[in-house]
Amino acid sequence: DLSLEDALRATQLALDKVAAQDDGIELLTESDQTGLRIGNQLLFASGQIEIGIHGQELLGNLAEQLAPMVAAGGSLQIIGHTDSQQLAAQQHRFPLGNFQLSCRRALEVANCLIQAGIEPAQVAVGGVGEWQPLASNDTEEGRARNRRVEILVKMPDNEALPEESASKASTDHQ
Numbered sequence: 001d002l003s004l005e006d007a008l009r010a011t012q013l014a015l016d017k018v019a020a021q022d023d024g025i026e027l028l029t030e031s032d033q034t035g036l037r038i039g040n041q042l043l044f045a046s047g048q049i050e051i052g053i054h055g056q057e058l059l060g061n062l063a064e065q066l067a068p069m070v071a072a073g074g075s076l077q078i079i080g081h082t083d084s085q086q087l088a089a090q091q092h093r094f095p096l097g098n099f100q101l102s103c104r105r106a107l108e109v110a111n112c113l114i115q116a117g118i119e120p121a122q123v124a125v126g127g128v129g130e131w132q133p134l135a136s137n138d139t140e141e142g143r144a145r146n147r148r149v150e151i152l153v154k155m156p157d158n159e160a161l162p163e164e165s166a167s168k169a170s171t172d173h174q
Contacts (some may be wrong), residue, residue, distance in 0.1 A: 103127030
């Protein structure tokens, strides 16, 4: 069995490796958040909630990388985000608009991770729709950056991974 510290270090290195392998995946190492930001283009077709084959493979690999941390008592928070464009053509499927779409996408990502072996009790899901943009929704590039799913890694005491682990992992990689 890994100690919690060893599991956290291994998870940080694994996240770094996953982020380096694919364009559209960003490693989050802010003091209050550690995890991955995955661009929706890697997971979903426009306006859809079904995860594509590439996205399923990506999440399966990610589940393997996250398993030691989850086994050591860590948990995952999966949050869906959208751009601000309205889903007029999908109104019948998503009557609550982007908010509902972001929740459904986060749920699909969680389900994929659970199917790949992550313990369901260690997963929380949420969606914030268009309300936490990273970039302006005035350009296609900005809208694309805003369409994402974030997988945040939490320690058993609900703190993010220690900042020294995050900075150590990134300096080890240089």
